[in-house]
Amino acid sequence: MTPQEYIHNAMRTEGGQYSFSATGGVTPRVEHAIIGLVTESAELLDAVKKTKIYGKSLDTVNLVEEAGDCMWYLALLCDELHISFEDVWEKNIAKLRTRYPEKWEQAKALDRDLDAERAALL
Numbered sequence: 001m002t003p004q005e006y007i008h009n010a011m012r013t014e015g016g017q018y019s020f021s022a023t024g025g026v027t028p029r030v031e032h033a034i035i036g037l038v039t040e041s042a043e044l045l046d047a048v049k050k051t052k053i054y055g056k057s058l059d060t061v062n063l064v065e066e067a068g069d070c071m072w073y074l075a076l077l078c079d080e081l082h083i084s085f086e087d088v089w090e091k092n093i094a095k096l097r098t099r100y101p102e103k104w105e106q107a108k109a110l111d112r113d114l115d116a117e118r119a120a121l122l
Contacts, residue, residue: 003084003085003086004084004085006071006075006085007075007078007079007084007085010071010072010075010076011075011076011079013072014076018032027080029076029077029079029080030077030080030081032073032076033073033074033076033077033080034073034077036069036072036073036076037070037073037074037077040066040069040070040073041070043066043069044063044066044067044070047059047062047063047066091120091121094120094121095117095120095121097120098113098116098117098119098120099112099113099117
């Protein structure tokens, strides 16, 4: 499956009915996507907590499920922003190359050129 096919298939399952409207330029789909990403990310963290704090075995099946849920919400966000996964990936790598031309360095992480990073995203 290609990334674009994933987005298309994921959006087939979107309900699309929202009881609230856009505010401040934030559409219901953007809000839904971001809230969903936060909640699904929290579920990933909860799986790690159960292992680290409660001594349970790491449930990798659940991790894959929650990662898939995060992907669904990313697909929703990309669909609403009219951008492909590939374009997001390319922009992210361009930003990282600007921040860390060779490799990660703590000094570069602490002293970032945010204007240059933003320019790399355009």
